[in-house]
Amino acid sequence: MTQRLTVCLGLTFLLCSGAALSAVQNTTAVFEEPLLITSAGQNAEVQLAAVLAKRAGLDYILSKLATASDLENTKTLTLVLGASLKGLGAAGLDVDKERERVRALVTESQKRNIPILCLHLGGEARRGQQTDDLIAEFLTWAKMAIVVKSGNNDGFFTKICQAKNIPLIEVGKTADALEPLRKAFKR
Amino acid sequence: MPKSSEKKKQANQNHNQWRRLRATGCRLLLAAATFFVSCQRQAIVQKAPPADRRLPYNFVGQNGLVVAANPLAAEAGLGMLKSGSNAVDAAVATAFALNAAEPFASGIGGGGFMVIYLARSQKATVIDYREKAPLGASPTMFREKGEEEGMWRTSTGLAVAVPGALAGWDLALREYGTVSLARAAARAIEIAEQGYAVSQTFSSINKDEYERLAANLGEGSCYLNGGLPYEPGDVFRNSDLARTFRLIAAKGIEEFYRGDIARRIVAAVQAHRGIMTLEDLADYKPEEVAALRGTYKNHTLVTAPPPASGGLHLIQLLNIAENWPVKGWGHNSPKTIHHLSEALRFIFADRERYIGDPAFVSVPVNRLLSKEYAAAIASRIMPDRPLDSYPYGEFDESAPTQGNTTHLCVIDREGNVVSLTQSINDFFGTGIVPEGTGFLLNNQMADFSSDPESVNAPAPGHRPVSSMAPLIMFKDGKPLLVLGSPGGTRIFSSLAQIVLNVTEFSMSLDEAIEAPRFFSYSAAGKPRPISVESRLPEATISELQKIGHEVTVREAYDKYFGGAQGIMVLQGKRIFLGGADSRRDGWGAGY
Numbered sequence: 001m002t003q004r005l006t007v008c009l010g011l012t013f014l015l016c017s018g019a020a021l022s023a024v025q026n027t028t029a030v031f032e033e034p035l036l037i038t039s040a041g042q043n044a045e046v047q048l049a050a051v052l053a054k055r056a057g058l059d060y061i062l063s064k065l066a067t068a069s070d071l072e073n074t075k076t077l078t079l080v081l082g083a084s085l086k087g088l089g090a091a092g093l094d095v096d097k098e099r100e101r102v103r104a105l106v107t108e109s110q111k112r113n114i115p116i117l118c119l120h121l122g123g124e125a126r127r128g129q130q131t132d133d134l135i136a137e138f139l140t141w142a143k144m145a146i147v148v149k150s151g152n153n154d155g156f157f158t159k160i161c162q163a164k165n166i167p168l169i170e171v172g173k174t175a176d177a178l179e180p181l182r183k184a185f186k187r
Numbered sequence: 188m189p190k191s192s193e194k195k196k197q198a199n200q201n202h203n204q205w206r207r208l209r210a211t212g213c214r215l216l217l218a219a220a221t222f223f224v225s226c227q228r229q230a231i232v233q234k235a236p237p238a239d240r241r242l243p244y245n246f247v248g249q250n251g252l253v254v255a256a257n258p259l260a261a262e263a264g265l266g267m268l269k270s271g272s273n274a275v276d277a278a279v280a281t282a283f284a285l286n287a288a289e290p291f292a293s294g295i296g297g298g299g300f301m302v303i304y305l306a307r308s309q310k311a312t313v314i315d316y317r318e319k320a321p322l323g324a325s326p327t328m329f330r331e332k333g334e335e336e337g338m339w340r341t342s343t344g345l346a347v348a349v350p351g352a353l354a355g356w357d358l359a360l361r362e363y364g365t366v367s368l369a370r371a372a373a374r375a376i377e378i379a380e381q382g383y384a385v386s387q388t389f390s391s392i393n394k395d396e397y398e399r400l401a402a403n404l405g406e407g408s409c410y411l412n413g414g415l416p417y418e419p420g421d422v423f424r425n426s427d428l429a430r431t432f433r434l435i436a437a438k439g440i441e442e443f444y445r446g447d448i449a450r451r452i453v454a455a456v457q458a459h460r461g462i463m464t465l466e467d468l469a470d471y472k473p474e475e476v477a478a479l480r481g482t483y484k485n486h487t488l489v490t491a492p493p494p495a496s497g498g499l500h501l502i503q504l505l506n507i508a509e510n511w512p513v514k515g516w517g518h519n520s521p522k523t524i525h526h527l528s529e530a531l532r533f534i535f536a537d538r539e540r541y542i543g544d545p546a547f548v549s550v551p552v553n554r555l556l557s558k559e560y561a562a563a564i565a566s567r568i569m570p571d572r573p574l575d576s577y578p579y580g581e582f583d584e585s586a587p588t589q590g591n592t593t594h595l596c597v598i599d600r601e602g603n604v605v606s607l608t609q610s611i612n613d614f615f616g617t618g619i620v621p622e623g624t625g626f627l628l629n630n631q632m633a634d635f636s637s638d639p640e641s642v643n644a645p646a647p648g649h650r651p652v653s654s655m656a657p658l659i660m661f662k663d664g665k666p667l668l669v670l671g672s673p674g675g676t677r678i679f680s681s682l683a684q685i686v687l688n689v690t691e692f693s694m695s696l697d698e699a700i701e702a703p704r705f706f707s708y709s710a711a712g713k714p715r716p717i718s719v720e721s722r723l724p725e726a727t728i729s730e731l732q733k734i735g736h737e738v739t740v741r742e743a744y745d746k747y748f749g750g751a752q753g754i755m756v757l758q759g760k761r762i763f764l765g766g767a768d769s770r771r772d773g774w775g776a777g778y
Contacts, residue, residue, distance in 0.1 A: 175415050
């Protein structure tokens with residue numbers, strides 16, 4: 001019984017680590033530096049994205065209120081998805097104004113052929129109607145998406161990414177996003 | 188014959204005595220059996236909480252009950268009760284444990300208020316251990332920072348007020364407890380040392396406050412996991428906090444206010460551009476003050492007085508609600524939400540105008556709490572539309588006055604009650620930890636007004652206005668409801684809704700706590716939007732918008748509205764029911 005359990009646990013571990021490994025190995029280097037990091041929804045995870053970019057050795061600029069003019073000299077637009085009423089309040093914005101800001105950024109990036117990398121690092125806690133509305137609108141423009149798995153328990157990201165043929169990389173924890181992020185950039 | 192008649196008489200006497208004894212014995216046996224059977228009948232079986240924490244669920248106790256914002260903390264308090272200690276001992280043990288198990292909401296780096304009810308003497312009293320401004324504080328200290336004022340008020344050493352928690356707990360134990368501070372800290376030391384799996388609540392708050400924490404904490408701080416926020420399930424340990432508690436247990440609170448810990452606090456505050464000195468810490472004294480009292484219909488409300496404005500405003504709001512047929516309007520109906528939101532806007536106008544530290548400014552408590560004033564406000568509220576502006580009440584100011592948080596409630600077998608609310612203000616406070624101590628320093632200076640002319644402007648030794656409202660509600664002179672919540676300025680609005688849910692809408696305590704909430708306020712007399720949880724029906728939201736309200740829809744169960752904890756006492760049956768808010772990690776433990 002104990003042996004069977006050990007074998008099962010071992011297989012589960014191998015499968016899980018294999019899946020994680022394949023996610024990282026499958027990450028194709030499609031983006032170029034420097035990257036502009038901003039949020040879609042003024043969430044706190046935008047800071048985490050900047051820390052991961054720093055640890056990945058990427059050349060990045062973090063701007064919580066980036067506008068179209070900030071795309072000058074940028075080769076990748078990174079959108080960290082997730083609405084935070086606290087963050088919106090601190091920035092003096094409401095969801096509609098924030099949506100307009102990000103729309104303008106996305107429109108300009110399309111004009112300039114700047115690819116978009118979408119991140120969702122808040123997991124299950126960073127879901128909800130307002131976040132989902134932002135994801136539904138902006139994820140469709142992404143060239144790749146990296147998400148913390150618990151945020152995709154209901155397959156919301158999977159559905160959009162499959163429909164738009166967007167590579168989706170799931171990671172277990174925020175810290176696990178570091179490797180796929182590193183590998184997503186041409187060096 | 189005489190001998191035989193004496194013998195007979197003696198025998199009769201013996202027989203009668205035996206019969207009396209036997210009858211008494213039978214009665215005793217019967218009483219014991221009845222007691223045993225009745226005990227058996229009344230023994231409460233605590234079912235396991237449902238997997239879905241949103242479902243209303245009563246924690247049950249017959250001899251004692253603790254409800255707190257974290258299961259480990261509630262169990263720490265219960266352990267104290269089971270050992271024969273009283274409600275005050277258990278409350279302090281729970282508060283210590285919360286510092287270890289819910290460190291982002293309260294702790295020895297902060298302060299609070301404790302309402303104590305002593306059953307035998309039927310006395311209610313309040314321990315005020317609110318933080319105080321350092322002696323170097325001035326009304327313009329934040330205003331002069333210009334555009335960076337917000338950051339200075341929340342994330343620097345200038346945001347740290349002199350902590351009062353430890354002195355307050357110590358005072359409560361000395362006056363009303365039965366155990367030492369060391370004994371009360373024992374379980375908290377174990378929790379800090381052994382660690383625990385981080386909850387979803389801890390993790391999401393850790394992520395939300397990451398920017399401030401990353402700026403103020405070193406890479407190796409236990410409040411971040413390898414420099415990043417904790418994920419649910421990660422293990423959090425705080426050996427520095429365990430060491431600090433041990434030091435306090437061995438040397439007493441002097442170590443915190445005048446010893447090595449004091450020196451570390453001052454060094455940390457000043458390294459982050461603050462102004463606190465050793466003198467500020469040495470001068471700190473908690474106060475025992477008279478409880479604030481009010482009524483709602485046939486209930487008596489007992490709470491903390493200013494500078495804890497929450498209790499005063501809670502009574503004010505319920506006074507106004509008394510003028511309306513709230514029950515007839517229906518729970519969370521557009522009419523109910525409209526009227527209570529309008530009342531809140533008037534109350535916030537009074538709050539801005541009048542509430543400051545009563546040790547330094549005159550707060551017209553009696554006028555604000557009068558039923559006549561409440562009726563006057565109620566009569567100004569239009570039934571079909573919001574007003575354009577909400578003026579504060581005009582009172583004679585010289586009239587004499589009377590005298591991101593956590594909440595816990597305790598009741599013991601004697602019926603003693605503690606309702607305790609405390610805080611380090613924002614979640615994770617300033618994010619500043621004195622070196623090697625493991626506890627977070629508050630940013631309670633942010634509770635002072637930014638207006639240098641305000642009655643609540645920062646000034647030396649002043650206590651900032653708080654929205655805390657630890658409450659004990661009595662019916663027929665006996666405790667019926669013990670209640671409180673975190674949630675900043677939403678505290679008294681949320682508590683009033685819970686009281687109305689119980690008294691007007693006949694909900695169980697936990698149903699009342701879990702029910703969807705709303706909130707509104709005014710700023711400079713102008714209305715702010717009504718915030719609602721998204722569980723409110725769309726039709727209700729539309730109706731509010733139709734009559735002219737701006738509505739902000741928040742998450743279904745939003746921490747913005749607090750995380751209430753409560754105990755309901757079923758006096759006749761001697762049963763305690765606990766309600767703990769699923770908006771955070773609320774939990775109860777009884778026996």
